[in-house]
Amino acid sequence: MKRIFSAGSILILLVIADAAIAQQAVPAVPGRVEAIYGPFAPIVRAVADTLKQLLLVALFAAPLQALWPAIRRPVKFRSYEFWLDLVYWFQGIWLALFSFYALVDVAVGAMYGTGIWFPWLRELPFWAQVLASIWAFDFLVYWRHRWEHEFAVLWSFHAVHHTAEQVDFLTTTRLHPFEVALGMLFNAMVIKLGLHPGPSTLGFAIYLYYNYFIHTNLRLRYPGVLKFIFVSPFMHHWHHAKDEVAMGKNLGVIFAWNDWLFGTAYHPARWPAEFGLAVPPSQRVSQSYLRHLVYPLQYFISRARAWRAARAA
Ligand SMILES: [Zn+2]
Numbered sequence: 001m002k003r004i005f006s007a008g009s010i011l012i013l014l015v016i017a018d019a020a021i022a023q024q025a026v027p028a029v030p031g032r033v034e035a036i037y038g039p040f041a042p043i044v045r046a047v048a049d050t051l052k053q054l055l056l057v058a059l060f061a062a063p064l065q066a067l068w069p070a071i072r073r074p075v076k077f078r079s080y081e082f083w084l085d086l087v088y089w090f091q092g093i094w095l096a097l098f099s100f101y102a103l104v105d106v107a108v109g110a111m112y113g114t115g116i117w118f119p120w121l122r123e124l125p126f127w128a129q130v131l132a133s134i135w136a137f138d139f140l141v142y143w144r145h146r147w148e149h150e151f152a153v154l155w156s157f158h159a160v161h162h163t164a165e166q167v168d169f170l171t172t173t174r175l176h177p178f179e180v181a182l183g184m185l186f187n188a189m190v191i192k193l194g195l196h197p198g199p200s201t202l203g204f205a206i207y208l209y210y211n212y213f214i215h216t217n218l219r220l221r222y223p224g225v226l227k228f229i230f231v232s233p234f235m236h237h238w239h240h241a242k243d244e245v246a247m248g249k250n251l252g253v254i255f256a257w258n259d260w261l262f263g264t265a266y267h268p269a270r271w272p273a274e275f276g277l278a279v280p281p282s283q284r285v286s287q288s289y290l291r292h293l294v295y296p297l298q299y300f301i302s303r304a305r306a307w308r309a310a311r312a313a
């Protein structure tokens with residue numbers, strides 16, 4: 001229980017710190033960053049945001065990992081995985097450089113058009129909109145994540161997230177750019193629902209920090225009814241486990257009830273021992289950022305070869 005309270009209070013502090021920094025970061029003169037940096041302003045913003053995020057998350061996750069590690073292992077700094085995770089952490093910078101986010105915004109506009117679905121939602125009190133947005137982000141991520149595990153096209157790029165063999169808070173951002181884009185397409189629905197951008201942004205920050213939290217290498221599982229309500233680091237670590245039995249299980253980020261309700265919960269007595277992908281050698285993923293980027297291609301080539309070989313046999 002002590003661990004749950006410590007982790008919970010640290011998480012709340014983190015969200016408050018994030019909101020406070022966001023308030024400070026808004027330039028006194030609108031468009032000041034743009035005026036100083038001109039066309040490079042989006043990149044400057046991306047670098048600043050990434051560094052801020054890394055610092056904040058490291059400040060809360062590192063002590064938890066040091067105090068109560070779920071898996072004891074040598075310091076990650078020395079491993080290749082650490083540097084690979086850092087490359088992913090900064091991925092947003094070069095994605096911004098290639099106008100990736102602007103392109104996704106164009107796709108969002110083309111898909112959903114203008115206008116909102118339930119205008120009355122904006123009349124709700126601020127706190128109710130925050131709660132509604134947290135619920136909506138979480139519900140959308142459950143189904144997106146589930147389809148990423150069920151459909152080969154989506155799995156071919158979600159597999160990259162599962163290549164991590166040393167799961168910790170840095171693993172959270174190990175995402176193929178296609179998955180980032182898909183996430184943005186889904187998340188845009190929360191604004192389309194009619195929720196105001198203010199409470200939705202706060203709801204998203206809470207969702208995001210909770211996502212870092214469940215990846216943290218922290219020995220924490222929830223007792224009693226709590227385990228039916230919230231996803232614990234224990235549950236998400238099982239999601240990353242190499243064991244066949246846990247594949248496609250524990251897909252939620254904040255609320256565990258979707259997993260319990262839709263039959264994807266896995267909550268055994270022991271902790272997982274090994275993390276990563278359990279795939280045939282032809283589908284093995286090399287631990288390199290560039291190889292990860294082209295992995296969807298490798299995946300389908302290997303599947304086509306297997307299919308041809310089966311037909312020829
Ligand atoms: Zn997954």
Ligand SMILES: [Zn+2]
Nearest residue numbers: 161215236240
């Ligand atoms: Zn994960």
